[in-house]
Amino acid sequence: MNNKDAASVHQLRSAYEGQKTEAFDLNAAVAKPLELHRCTVKPEWVDYNRHMSESCYLLVFGDNSDAFFRYFGVDDDYRSGGHSIYTAETHIRHLREVALGEPLRLTLRLLDFDHKRLHIFHEMVHAASDTLLATAEQLLMHVDMKAGRTAPFPLELQTRLDVIRTAHAQDPRPADAGRVIAINHSHPT
Known part of the structure; x- marks a missing residue:
């Protein structure tokens, strides 16, 4: 990788990088679904078809995941301890085109988790019309970055995740x- 490539990789940042986790109240109501991220389609996200490029859907869903991580306790300070969350699998459904400048509202549901994995579901909605634009389903893993393998979530995070899953399961x-x-x-188009 040359210096130009390294510089461009360094520029890709989460919208939530540097933001701290707020205190998590185990007794507070959990939104169903969570609404933690909003954004507007940027010029650099629009492709030659004049709508948001497929890779940018993943970028926006990734920012929504990052907002969720901070919601339950995984922020930059947490990652500095050598643990993070990595994506194992993503399935995106593109339902409607999204154009430059359109407002987006993201929702997230925790479908399930175990001691090392999260199963989440995102919806991308047009913030003005409430039209469903895309969905993403992800399997995420808690990782010990030093060991290079999955690791259990700390008990405190598992407790928070259980509160969220219980609310979302309703x-x-x-x-x-x-x-x-x-x-x-059997169903040709």
Whole structure:
């Protein structure tokens, strides 16, 4: 990698980098779903088809994940201790085109977790019209970065995640969660 490539990689930052986790109240109501991230489609996100490039959907969903991490206790200070959360799998559904300058509102549901993994579901909604634009489902892993392998969440974070999962389990599971990519030959388009 040359210096120009290294500089461009260094410029990619989460919208939440540097933001601290706020105190988590185990007795406070948890929003169902969580609404932690909003943004507007930037010029650098628009491609040659004049709508948001597919890679930028993942960028926006990633920022939503980062907002969630800070919500339950994973921020820059936490990561400085040698642990972080990595993505193992992502499934994005692009439902509507999104144009330059359009306002986006993101929601997030914690579908499940265990001592090392999170299963989350995002919805990207047009903030003015409430039109569902895209969904993303992710499997994330808690990682010991020094050891280079998965590691259990600390008990304090598992307790917070349990509070969130319990709240989110009260609503029906999103219809798009768990979808499989396949061509259904019995229903030609």
